Amino acid sequence: MTALLLLVAMAAVPVLVVPLAHVAGRRSGWPLAVVFLALAAALVPTGRDVVGGGEVTWSRPWLPALDVDLALRLDGLSLVFVMIALVIGAAVFAYSAEYLAPGRQLGFYLWMTVFALGMVGLVLADDLVLLFLCWEITSLASFLLIARSGSGGEAASTRTLLITFIGGLTLLVAVALMIGATGTTSLSEALASPVWQENGALTTVVALLVAVSGFTKAAQFPFHPWLPDAMAAATPVSAYLHAAAVVKAGIYLMLRFSEAFSEVPAWNALLVTTGLFTAAMAALFALGQTDLKRLMAYSTVSQLGLITAAIGIGTPKALTAAVLHTIAHALFKSGLFMMVGVIDHHTGSRDIRRLPVLWRLMPVSFATVIAGTAAMAGLPPLLGFVSKEMILGAMLDAPGPSWTGPAAFVAATAGAVLTFAYCAKIVLGAFIDGGRDLEDCPVDEVKEAGPALLVPAMLPIWAGLPLGLFVTVLDAPVDTAVEAISGSAGYALHLWHGVTPELLATLVVVLGGVLVISRRAWLRPRLERDLLPLDGAQVIERVVHSAADAGSWLSQLVAVDRPRRHVLPPLAVLAVLLGGGTLAVVALGDVPAAQPGLGRPIDAALLVLVALAVVGVCLSSSRIAATVYLGGVGIAVTVQLFALGAPDVGLTQLMVEVLTVIVIMLVLRGLPAGFGHRRLSRRRAPVVLALALGASAGAATWLLTGRREQSDPARYFIDEGAEVTGSENLVNVILVEFRALDTLGELAVLGFAGVAIIAILATVPARAGGEADDDSPPRPAAADTRAGRALTDAATNLRPLQLLLRVVVPVLAALSALIFWRGHNEPGGGFIAALVAAAAVALVYLARPEDRAVGRPRVHLLLIAGGVLTALLTGVIGYAHEAFLAPLHGYVAGVHLTTSILFDVGVYAAVLGLVMVTFDRLGAAEPDARTGDPADPAPVLQEERR
Numbered sequence: 001m002t003a004l005l006l007l008v009a010m011a012a013v014p015v016l017v018v019p020l021a022h023v024a025g026r027r028s029g030w031p032l033a034v035v036f037l038a039l040a041a042a043l044v045p046t047g048r049d050v051v052g053g054g055e056v057t058w059s060r061p062w063l064p065a066l067d068v069d070l071a072l073r074l075d076g077l078s079l080v081f082v083m084i085a086l087v088i089g090a091a092v093f094a095y096s097a098e099y100l101a102p103g104r105q106l107g108f109y110l111w112m113t114v115f116a117l118g119m120v121g122l123v124l125a126d127d128l129v130l131l132f133l134c135w136e137i138t139s140l141a142s143f144l145l146i147a148r149s150g151s152g153g154e155a156a157s158t159r160t161l162l163i164t165f166i167g168g169l170t171l172l173v174a175v176a177l178m179i180g181a182t183g184t185t186s187l188s189e190a191l192a193s194p195v196w197q198e199n200g201a202l203t204t205v206v207a208l209l210v211a212v213s214g215f216t217k218a219a220q221f222p223f224h225p226w227l228p229d230a231m232a233a234a235t236p237v238s239a240y241l242h243a244a245a246v247v248k249a250g251i252y253l254m255l256r257f258s259e260a261f262s263e264v265p266a267w268n269a270l271l272v273t274t275g276l277f278t279a280a281m282a283a284l285f286a287l288g289q290t291d292l293k294r295l296m297a298y299s300t301v302s303q304l305g306l307i308t309a310a311i312g313i314g315t316p317k318a319l320t321a322a323v324l325h326t327i328a329h330a331l332f333k334s335g336l337f338m339m340v341g342v343i344d345h346h347t348g349s350r351d352i353r354r355l356p357v358l359w360r361l362m363p364v365s366f367a368t369v370i371a372g373t374a375a376m377a378g379l380p381p382l383l384g385f386v387s388k389e390m391i392l393g394a395m396l397d398a399p400g401p402s403w404t405g406p407a408a409f410v411a412a413t414a415g416a417v418l419t420f421a422y423c424a425k426i427v428l429g430a431f432i433d434g435g436r437d438l439e440d441c442p443v444d445e446v447k448e449a450g451p452a453l454l455v456p457a458m459l460p461i462w463a464g465l466p467l468g469l470f471v472t473v474l475d476a477p478v479d480t481a482v483e484a485i486s487g488s489a490g491y492a493l494h495l496w497h498g499v500t501p502e503l504l505a506t507l508v509v510v511l512g513g514v515l516v517i518s519r520r521a522w523l524r525p526r527l528e529r530d531l532l533p534l535d536g537a538q539v540i541e542r543v544v545h546s547a548a549d550a551g552s553w554l555s556q557l558v559a560v561d562r563p564r565r566h567v568l569p570p571l572a573v574l575a576v577l578l579g580g581g582t583l584a585v586v587a588l589g590d591v592p593a594a595q596p597g598l599g600r601p602i603d604a605a606l607l608v609l610v611a612l613a614v615v616g617v618c619l620s621s622s623r624i625a626a627t628v629y630l631g632g633v634g635i636a637v638t639v640q641l642f643a644l645g646a647p648d649v650g651l652t653q654l655m656v657e658v659l660t661v662i663v664i665m666l667v668l669r670g671l672p673a674g675f676g677h678r679r680l681s682r683r684r685a686p687v688v689l690a691l692a693l694g695a696s697a698g699a700a701t702w703l704l705t706g707r708r709e710q711s712d713p714a715r716y717f718i719d720e721g722a723e724v725t726g727s728e729n730l731v732n733v734i735l736v737e738f739r740a741l742d743t744l745g746e747l748a749v750l751g752f753a754g755v756a757i758i759a760i761l762a763t764v765p766a767r768a769g770g771e772a773d774d775d776s777p778p779r780p781a782a783a784d785t786r787a788g789r790a791l792t793d794a795a796t797n798l799r800p801l802q803l804l805l806r807v808v809v810p811v812l813a814a815l816s817a818l819i820f821w822r823g824h825n826e827p828g829g830g831f832i833a834a835l836v837a838a839a840a841v842a843l844v845y846l847a848r849p850e851d852r853a854v855g856r857p858r859v860h861l862l863l864i865a866g867g868v869l870t871a872l873l874t875g876v877i878g879y880a881h882e883a884f885l886a887p888l889h890g891y892v893a894g895v896h897l898t899t900s901i902l903f904d905v906g907v908y909a910a911v912l913g914l915v916m917v918t919f920d921r922l923g924a925a926e927p928d929a930r931t932g933d934p935a936d937p938a939p940v941l942q943e944e945r946r
Contacts, residue, residue: 003056003057003072003073003124004058006043006082006120006124007072007120007121010113010117010120010121011117013032013035014113014117017032017110017113018110021104021106021109021110022106025102025103026096026097026100026102026104028097028109029093029097029098029100030094032109032113033089033090033091033093033094036086036089036090036116037086037090039086040083043079043082046074047079047477050075050076050079051076051079051476051477051480053480055073055074055075055076056072056074057074057126058072059126061883062127062129063883064882064883065883066185067184067185068127068129070127071125071126071127071186071187072124072125072126075480076481076482076483076484077123077255077481078484079477080477080478080481081248081252082120082124084244084245084327085120086120088240088244088330088460089240089244089245091334091335091456091459091460092112092240092244092334092338092456093112093236095236095239095338095341095453095457098450098452098453099234099235099338099341099453100236107148108148108234108237111145111148112141112145112236114141115240115241115246117137118134118135118138119134119138119245119249121133121137122135122249122252126186126187128175128178128185128186131175132168132171135168136168138217138245139164139165140161142160142164142230142241143160143161143164145241146160146232146237149233149237150232153232153233155541156229156231156232156233157230159225159544160226163216163223163225163540164216164217164226167212167213167215167217167223167250170209170210170212170213170216171213174209174213178190178206191256191259192259193260196260196261203264204264204266207260207264207266207267208270210253210254211254211270211271213250213253214253214254214257215250216250217246217247217253218248218250218251218304218307219247219250219301219304220274220304220305220308221277221281221305224278224301225539225540227242227298227301228294229540230242230297231291231293231296231297235293235340235341235344236338238293238297238337239334239337239338239341242300243300243329243330243336244330247300248326248330251304251307251308251311251322254271254308255319255485258311259485259486259487265400267312268314268398269312269400270312271312272309272313272398274308274312275305275306275307275309275310276305276306276412276415278301278302278308279302279303279305279415280414280418281302282302282305283298283299283302283415283419283422285298286298286299286302286422286425287418287422287425290351290352290353292340292351292426292430293337293340295426296333296337296340299376299422302415303376304329306325306388306391306415307329309408310394313394313395313398313399314399315394316482316489317394317397318391318394319482319486319490320390320478320482320491320493321390321391322391324478324493325387325388325390325391327474327478328382328386329376329384330460331383331460331461331463331464331467332372332375332384332461332464333372335368335372335458335459335460335461338456339368339372339457339461341457342362342453342457343355343365345449345453346362346447346449352425352433355429355430356446357431357433358430358431361447362431362447362449364448365448366431368454368457368458368462369426369427371464371465372461372464373423373424373426374423375461375468376423377416377420377509378420378506379510380468380495381465381468381469382464384464384468385468385506386471386493388416389497389502391412392413392501392502393501393502395408395409395411395412396408396501409501409505412505413505416509417508417516418516419509419513420510420513421513421517424513424517428517469495471493471495472493478493568686571689572693574696575696576696578697578699579695582699585704586703591703600643602643603640603643606636606640606643609632610633613629613630614629614633618687620675621674622674622675623668623674624665624668624673627661627664627665627668631657634656634657634660635654637653638650638654638657646731647827648731648827648832649731651827652831652835655838656835659835659839663919666922666923667922717730718730721733721734721738725738725887725889727824727825727898728826729823729824729827729828729829731827732904733900735831736903737898737900740874740887740900741884743871743907744885747867747871747906747907747910750911751910753914754860754861754864754914754918757918757921758861758917758921761921798846798847798848801847802847805843805844809840812836812837812839812840812843813837815836816834816836816840817833819832820904820908824898829904830904830906830907831907831908831911834909834911834912835911835915837912838912838915838916841854842915845923851923853920854920859913859916860914860917861913861917862913863909863912863916864914866906866909866913867906867908867911868906870906870909871903871907871910872906874900877902878899887899887903
C-alpha cells in the first residue's frame with residue numbers, strides 16, 4: 001500500500017462513519033476496528049520494504065506559486081507511528097462498541113476517525129505546510145472529543161485547546177523560519193539543509209520553538225495540566241488520544257526534528273531537564289490521586305517525560321530507547337486506560353476510596369492490570385522492562401559536563417522509584433485494599449466484564465509479554481526508525497544485557513518501590529491532599545481571567561457609548577495626512593498632467609446631486625427620508641458608472657440599491673420613525689471634520705488617481721486577458737478566473753453572513769400578529785374612510801402588482817438566465833444575474849398581502865451551502881489542469897465553455913440564497929406556535945429597543 005492510498009483510505013473512513021453510525025449505532029466500533037486492522041495488514045508488505053532499507057514517497061504540486069507540494073513519505077519512523085495509530089485504534093474502536101451508551105454515537109466515531117486521519121497525515125507529511133495543517137487537525141479533533149463529554153468537558157476542552165493552540169503558534173513560527181532559511185517547504189530537504197550547522201543562532205531559536213510545540217502535545221512541564229484536565233473525556237478517547245496518539249504527536253515531532261537539532265546544546269539541555277523534571281513531578285502527583293483515571297493521566301505525563309529526556313540525549317541508544325518505549329507505552333497505557341473503564345463500567349466508580357475488594361470478583365481484570373502496571377514499572381520479562389532499562393542506560397550518555405550523565409541517571413532512577421510506587425497503588429487501590437473510607441462496600445452486583453469489553457482492553461497489555469520475551473522481532477523496525485532519524489544504526493535489542501548499571505538501578509527501583517508501598521498507610525494522608533495551593537487547571541483559569549481583565553481594561557479606553565469619541569481621532573488623522581500629502585505634492589510642483597476626459601459636464605452635475613443627497617442624509621430627522629436620500633446617492637453613483645462605460649458595475653450597483661432599499665424598509669418597520677438628533681450646535685465638529693475629510697480625499701483622488709497612467713496589472717488584463725481566457729468581458733473573468741480565490745473568500749463571507757442572519761434573528765421570539773406587550777402603546781385604528789381602507793386593505797391594493805408579476809417575473813427570470821450566460825463575453829455574470837433573480841423574488845414578496853416566506857424552509861440555506869460547495873468543487877477540478885481554481889477551457893458544439901461558468905453558478909446560488917434568507921428573516925415572521933398566524937416582528941423589535 002502506498003502512502004497516498006493509505007491517506008485516501010483514512011480520509012474515506014470519516015465519510016463512511018456517517019451512514020454507518022445511523023445503521024449500527026455504537027456497534028459501529030466493530031466494523032471500524034476491522035477497517036483499521038485491514039489497513040494495518042495491507043501496510044505490512046510495504047512496511048517490510050521500508051524495514052529493508054527503502055522508503056515510500058509521493059509528491060504532487062499543491063500550491064505551485066508558493067512551491068508547496070502535497071508530499072508524503074513513509075519511512076521507518078512514520079511506519080512505527082502509523083502502526084500504533086491503526087492497531088491501537090482498532091482495539092479502542094472494538095472496545096467502544098461495548099463501552100459506549102446505546103445510541104448512534106455519530107459525534108464520537110466521526111471525530112475519532114478524523115483525529116486518526118490527522119495523526120496519520122502528520123506522520124506521513126513530508127511538507128512543512130502539510131505537517132502543520134495535520135498538527136492542527138489533531139488539536140481540533142482532540143478539543144471536540146473532550147468538549148462533547150458533557151458539561152464537565154466544556155471548560156477542560158477550552159483549556160486543552162488553549163495550550164495546544166500555543167504549541168500550534170510556536171510550530172507555525174518554526175515552520176515559517178525553516179522555510180525562509182532553507183528555501184523549501186520539503187520537510188526532508190529542510191532537515192538535511194546545511195543551514196543548521198552554519199547559523200547557530202537561527203538553529204537554536206527554531207529548536208526551542210519546536211521543543212515548545214512538542215511539549216504542548218506531549219504534556220511536558222509547564223504545559224502538562226491539559227492531560228489530567230482532559231480526563232473529562234470518555235475512556236476510549238483517553239485510551240486512544242491521551243495514551244497512544246495525540247500525546248505521541250508531540251513525541252513524533254521531537255523525534256523527527258532531532259535529525260537537525262540533536263547537537264544543539266539548548267535542545268539537549270531543555271529536553272533532558274524538562275523531561276526528567278516532568279517525569280518525577282508527575283509521578284509524585286500520581287501518587288496523590290484517588291481517581292484511577294487521573295492517576296493514569298499523571299502516569300502518562302511521567303512516562304512521556306522519560307521519552308522526552310531520551311530524545312534530548314540524542315545518541316543512537318537513547319533514540320532506540322525512545323522509539324521502543326513509545327511502542328511499549330502505547331500498548332500498556334492504552335490497555336490500562338481501557339481497564340480503568342472496565343472497572344468504572346462494572347462498579348460505577350473510579351475512586352479507589354469507594355471501590356470494593358475486586359481481585360476475587362474480577363480475577364481476569366486483576367491479572368491484566370498487574371501485567372500492565374508491571375510493564376509500566378519496568379519489570380521483566382515485559383516489553384516495558386526492556387525499554388525502561390534502555391532509557392536508564394541512555395541517561396549515562398547525557399551530553400554536557402562529565403557529571404551530567406550520572407546526574408541524569410540518578411534522576412531517572414528516582415523517578416522510576418515513584419513510577420513503581422504509583423503502579424503498585426493502582427493494583428492495591430483498585431483490587432486489594434478496598435473502600436477504606438466506606439463502612440460497607442457493595443459487591444453484590446460486581447462481576448467480571450464480558451469478553452466484548454474485556455478482550456480489546458486486554459490485548460494491548462498482554463502483547464507486551466511475547467514482545468518482551470522475543471524483543472528481537474522489533475529490532476529491525478526500531479533500527480529502521482532510528483536510522484530515519486539520525487542516519488545511523490540503532491542499538492541492539494535484547495531482554496538480557498547482563499549485569500549493567502541499569503539492571504542494578506532496576507533492583508534499586510523495586511526495593512525503593514516496595515519500601516514506599518509498605519509505608520502507604522503513613523503516606524496516604526500526606527500525599528492524597530493538595531500538595532500545591534493551585535492545580536494546573538486553576539492556574540490556567542487564573543491566567544485566562546487575568547488576560548481577560550487586562551483586555552477589558554484596555555477596551556475601556558475606546559469602549560464608549562458614543563462611537564464618535566473613538567471614530568473622530570483616526571478620521572481626523574486621515575484628513576490631515578491626505579490634506580497634507582496633497583499640499584506637499586502641489587508645493588513641490590511635481591503634479592502630473594491630467595488624463596483626458598476628466599472635465600465632463602455630467603460629472604459635475606452628478607457630483608452636485610450626490611453632495612445634495614449626502615447632505616440630506618445627514619440633516620434628515622426621519623429614517624424614511626434618510627433612506628430616500630441614501631437611495632438617491634446610490635442612483636447617482638449608478639449613473640456615474642454607466643457614464644464611465646462600466647455597465648457591469650453599474651448594473652450591479654443599480655440592483656444592489658433596489659434590494660438594499662427594500663431590506664432597509666423591512667428593518668424600519670421595527671424602529672422609531674425619527675432619529676432623535678440633538679441640536680445642530682452639538683454636531684458642528686463632526687460636520688467640520690466630514691467636510692475636511694471629504695475635501696482632502698477628493699483632492700487626493702483628483703491629484704493622484706485621476707492623473708496616473710494605467711497600472712501594469714490593468715495593462716496586462718487589457719492586453720492579454722482575452723487571449724488567456726477566451727473571454728471579452730474582463731470584469732467577469734477577473735472575478736472568476738484571475739482573482740477567483742479572492743471571490744471564493746468573499747463568497748464564504750457571504751455564506752457566513754447568511755448563517756449569521758439566521759442565527760441572530762432566530763433568537764427573536766415570535767408572537768402572534770396583533771399581540772403586543774401591555775406596556776406597548778395602542779395602535780390607532782384606521783379611519784373608516786375610503787383613504788383609510790385603501791391603506792389597510794392590502795389584498796385589494798396589491799392586485800395590480802400581482803397581475804403584473806405574471807409578466808414581470810418570467811421576464812426577469814429569462815433576463816437573469818441571459819445575463820448569466822452572456823457574462824463571459826458581454827456585460828453580465830453570476831453575481832449580476834443573481835441580483836436580477838433576487839429582484840424577482842423581492843417583487844413576489846412585496847406582492848403578497850401578508851408576511852410570508854418566499855421559499856420553502858431551508859431552501860436558502862441549501863442555496864448558500866450549495867453555492868459555496870460548488871465554487872470549492874470548481875477549485876478541486878482545477879487540479880486536473882494545473883492548480884486550485886485553475887479554469888479548464890474547451891469547446892462543445894463550437895461553443896466555448898470553461899469551468900469558471902460552474903464557479904459562476906456557485907456565486908449565483910449563494911447570492912440568491914442570501915437575499916432570500918434576508919427577506920424571510922427580516923420580513924416574513926415565523927408563525928405563532930398557538931395560532932399559526934404570521935407574527936408581527938415590530939412589537940418584538942420595539943420591546944428589544946426598550
